[in-house]
Amino acid sequence: MPSVANCNVPNKSRRKSNRNKIQRRRATSGIAKNPRGMALSSVIHPTSGPLAPLSGKKARKVEKARNHARQRALEKELAERGEVAMT
Incomplete structure (x- = not known):
């Protein structure tokens, strides 16, 4: 009998693809804002x-x-040039 991972949970690649799908959906459905x-x-x-x-x-x-x-x-700058400003 072949060794199989836990069949009650989705495998790693399926979890990853679902997460990517959700992130893509959230990114496009957000409200675009102008720079402040x-x-x-x-x-x-x-x-x-x-x-x-x-x-x-x-x-x-x-x-x-x-x-x-x-x-x-x-x-x-005036002091470096040697000039004196009249104040």
């Missing part, structure tokens, strides 16, 4: 995390920090 970073996006933005839009207060702080960094870089 684009202006064309109609997706609701999250309220927290890196993709959340900046609040007005935070935007002002970031702009202030950016301007300060730009000013420091300009002063550093």
Whole structure:
């Protein structure tokens, strides 16, 4: 009598093919979303995390920090050239 695996469960290849079939079906039936970073996006933005839009207060702080960094870089460049900026 030949040795046979458990006949009460599907064999490995059948389980694998069923799983692949289900994954393919799930992938195609999902709702396609526009990328969140684009202006064309109609997706609701999250309220927290890196993709959340900046609040007005935070935007002002970031702009202030950016301007300060730009000013420091300009002063550093002038110092390297030997020029002095009149402030």
